[in-house]
Amino acid sequence: MSSMSSFASRSMWSVDSRTIVYAAIGAALYGVLALFSVVIPGSNNVSVRPAFAIVPFFGYAFGPVVGLFTGLVGNAIVDQLSGYGLLTAWNWHIANGLVGLLAGIFAASSIARLGGSKIIGAAAVAALSVAIGMLFVFSDMVVFGNDFNTALTGSYLWVLVPDLIAGVILVPILALAWEPLKESLGR
């Protein structure tokens, strides 16, 4: 493997070939897997996108820069391919990017070691990054002229619940699957 020895010395903010490739893989995976969504029964068209878990997972596994790119570009691609438009809700791309960025930052903190367990740590990183990063959707008040209540119930809570469900369930599973691979790749 190339540059295996450089892993340990890499700063979490460095941008090299590894960062770019993992970021591009993350964004492409998000775009491809977004095909699968699950509408929550009885809700107002609220759907759970399992693919969303890719954003906090890539932040958790590869750092904040990869997480930011995965969320920002991945969400833009999903919107673009679905027909919703690249720029219709550009502020949501930033919100997704922030989730990945925060997951990367939290993964390097004591939050990732919460309860002394990788599963709990990964779930906590996912939950916190989603809850905080998605606060950016309150920018709908500026972009779409929504009032606070609409931004809270129609945007933030609307997306928080399904993304929390997807993140808390899938990020620990992906993190566990990644663990042995990480060793073999020398990370």
Next chain:
Amino acid sequence: MIATPRYLGRGSWLGRRDPRVPLLVGVLTAATVIQIWDIRIIAILFIIGQLYYRSAAIPFRLVRRQWAFAIVFVSILVVVNTVLTGGAIGDYDRSDLHPLFYLPLLGTPISAESLSYGATQLLRFLTFITIGFPIAYAIAPSDLGPALARLRIPEKFAFGVDLTYRFIPSLAADLQETIDAQRVRGYEWDRVRGGPVARIRRAIPLMVPLTMNAIVGAEDTIDAMDLRGFGTGRRTWLRELRYDRADRLLVGTAIAILVAATVASFAGLTKLWVFPLLLALAGA
């Protein structure tokens, strides 16, 4: 599968433009539309947007699903927001509203102002979407990287976007292979059973192998990039981009519209316009 970028505007008038043009027009239009709440002005922008969209000659039958999804999604968004706000409109005081009727059970007042607001919001969304389609379908995916780099976006970011578009078709093929492999083992994604948690768990047999394979496969790309000295110097792009007269005219028009909208917005001329007919119906 919607997961593959398609270059449907190939050879069209807009498809022959510099790839920076649809990106710039998209950003400038977004900045314009954000400032406007007068549906008459939005309607003019929507018509201009439709003419622009038609110049991309995107076959409707190939994007029918995308249009249907976008229209249904934004319609639901507008209706839900109207219900959620309880009839409240931005800067309007509740006492200034002119109710037409009240929603049964919820008691939400539907006023002349909230209907006008909803219609304006819907047309704003449709204008965004109209301008967004050419970005998705009238730029060759391989041109996105050089276009972003020439727009002075950091070159590593531009290269990342370029790489993302190159990975999508191969990952889509890998996904199909994974689905087929799991089907052989009796897995069916579409089998509807259980709540959202159970359904998310059904994604695990697809997501985990696809993600891990993609990460392992990425090592080859990383090696190739390292061997070619990626990031050691300023990157050049094989594709050369140059604006022609039509490109400049298009971008210049979009800038002029943005400037006019900004001036009008500062002058207070772009505020919500309430349909006089609705006001008359409300007895105003």
